[in-house]
Amino acid sequence: MSFKLSCKNIQKSFKDYSIYFITLIFGVAIFYVFNSIDAQSSMLELNSSKNEMVKNLVEIIGTISIFVSIILGFLIVYANNFLIRRRKKELGLYMTLGMGKGKISKLLLTETIIIGVISLVLGLIIGIFSSQLLSVLIAKMFETDMSKFTFVFSKESLIKTCMYFGIIYFLVMIFNIITISKYKLINLINANKKSEKIKIKNRFVTMILFILSIVFIGYSYYLLKNDALMQPDSKFLTMIISGSMGTLLFFASLSGFLLRVIQMNKKIYFKDLNMFVLRQINSRINTNMISMSLICIMLLLTIGILSGSMSLSNSFNTDLKENNLTDVTMVNYVTLEGNSEYDKDEILNLEERFIKDNFDISKYIKEYVQYNVYNVQEENTLMSNFLLKEDIDKFKDEYGDMFNLDGEYLRFMKESEYNKLMDIYNKENFRINLKDNEYVVVANFEKVLPAYNNSLKNSRIITINGKEYIPQRENCIEVTTQNASFKMNLGIIVIKDEAIKGSKLIENIICGNYLAKNDNEAEKTEENFIKDISTFYKSHESEGLYRPYEQFFTKIIMNASSLGIKTILTFIGLYLGIIFSITSAAILAIQQLSQSSDNKERYEILRKIGADTKIINRSLFIQIAIFFMLPLSLALVHSIVGLSEINKIIAIYGEIDLTSNIIITTLFILLVYGGYFIATYLGSKSIIKER
């Protein structure tokens, strides 16, 4: 009997709350899809480094899934609570008919189980099919061909999805039981009659709150503009708290503020149903302000995560080829404490070290160039003296303490070694031919280029041991001097070999190419090289032999890690972006729909006093649109301010087109959000339709 009743109830409410059910199904499907990455990629032929990436990705997605399930759990519990409250009268009827609270709980329990099973089954079916698309995406990202299509089904993901959603539904049941135990029969029966007490805030209070909210938001923007992001300390926390407070107060006071302002203009206020719409919004905003603020913050996160991850993944990709002109770079920081050559009078370079240790690198490396980087420790070769003061100030303004040039010396390199490096790079036209008193600057980090160029144009003279050197050209030579993930050559002065004889050696670098005919062989060689070198030095550790280099950059690792970061960022962005946007849109939709059925009477009155359907529908549209647009607009403003600041940090890794990223993100949100908006409007329209 109670099972039959449950089924009937679901059938009945399905029409009104189809948005909720669809969101549930979406949630399940998305959860399954992203957790099936492991299975999806196992069918692709991936090399070991890419397999490592997939492992990382799976791990990160797993962690995020916990977070996602919390968000979805919140949505489901919230929505369910909403639906229960709407059924007060029905529950009251059951109770007057003699049904005990236990029985009612059981009834709701059955309903939750049925809804849970239906949404899980449907969601999983959709998930399993759409996860096939994911393998195409993975194949594309990892640049492997999908020679044959195989239908992939992930048992692990299926079990995980069932488990996580099982827990969520279980929580829903507990919440339901708690809610019901609190209800009193008299309140249930009178639920519909009770007219809402409208709290009207004092005009003065509203104004003050609104001004306060603007002050709070303004203050957090001010902190943001003053490097709050770079200092994750109290300043950052203050910014977050102030921003959140401001957002909450903004939603708490905005409608009252708008009402006051528009009331002053009688032409607008007394036009059509404007007065009704405004009052309607104002009466609801008190109950909605917390959820509005939460939605606003979620949308902000969506925009931030989506466009941030897009920006980052783009920037990681651009300069990779240009900055990895040889297969491998080994760097020996000889001035680094702990380096085996540290503080020695006679410093052995990498080549000499390998020979001394009796490790034959020619088995792996076909050709290489070795060069040294020096410091000339004189007053005039300090960075802060070489660059113009205004350029240094500009640097400080923009990056704060991120680049501290105080006490840093210029780095020098010999002309002969530079030319050899360009030879192995196959950059004939980058070779230089210096006169005795000339130098050039080699750099490619975008942010420092103008600073160097300004100094060069001013014919900055460098004095070493009393001899003066002048710049050969007015601009930097833009090229890298080692393998790197982005344009990060902060500048090296290339000068005649004799000029820096006896200067302080700080780095010793080898750039070389593997003994290999093609990419596959190179990959194997690299694997062997890394493995052999580490086993060699491990086994000789007791004899006091240490690996001679501190850092090891290879083209293959750079490519893989950039690809890995790109993949991870893309997937995280998509996963969280979709979840956040559907959650916030669904909450808004459920709220609006239930409000529409609460307001059925009011629309009925409007109709009785002669408002026609067109004007009523228009007022409904405006009302829903305002509720949907408010959090989105504030989130957009927040995100534009926030992203422009974040972009400054990302820009260090390369130039980014932020605007297009925000536009793409906004389009994505509008698509999801717009879908929910239209569905809500149509649903509300049919709810308030004339009986």
Next chain:
Amino acid sequence: MSKVLKIEKVEKCYGNKGNLTKAVNNISFEVEKGEFIGIMGVSGSGKTTLLNCISTIDNVTSGHIYVNDEDITKLKGSKLTKFRREELGFIFQDFNLLDTLTAYENIALALTIQRIKPKLIEEKVKDISKKLGIYDILEKYPYQLSGGQKQRVASARAIITDPALVLADEPTGALDSKSARMLLESFEILNRNLNTTILMVTHDAFTASYADRIVFIKDGEVFNEIIKGQDTRKEFFDKIINVVTLLGGELNDVI
């Protein structure tokens, strides 16, 4: 005097062929301009159905209803809402005020729907509220008002658009006797001073005694009709009670 409302052989049936119920059966009567007419009947007699037909909320099965010589049973869609908006004013038993709006705004809403200029709105609302004695409570919300005040606000909303006909459905149904008396006195003022035509449906003899003429309905048909004429309200009330007694026991809640 011109006829504001003319009801001609109106029938309203419910149910299907097998089980037909005639809620309104061949009713005809006329209402003149400036008249205050009451319709009485026990519950289930068809008086509310008749009112719904006149107010175009429901449509008739057969017959015609003319308001200012226009056959409203033929109206459809936007013309119907336009008619309802411009020619009719409603007063309901449960007030039907919007609880989110102040009294002032509730009254003004009827005008904004008709797209009246804001400047005119203020003038009209103030004018009518003074006449109905609600000028001082205009800035209050419905939940701050007593039942009688709410009903007078609703009355103000009903007549502010100068409708041809004001339809009042059990207007005193939710009021205590003092408020009811005050409201009915307001009706008298509207009727006499503003020449408003009022059609009031009620089952309460005391309420009905404020009307000029009363049409009694029983089982969907006109049962009797009495006119106040030169009688005092007390005499008219006694007459009503007599008819009510004739009508049968069910209508025994007379004060």
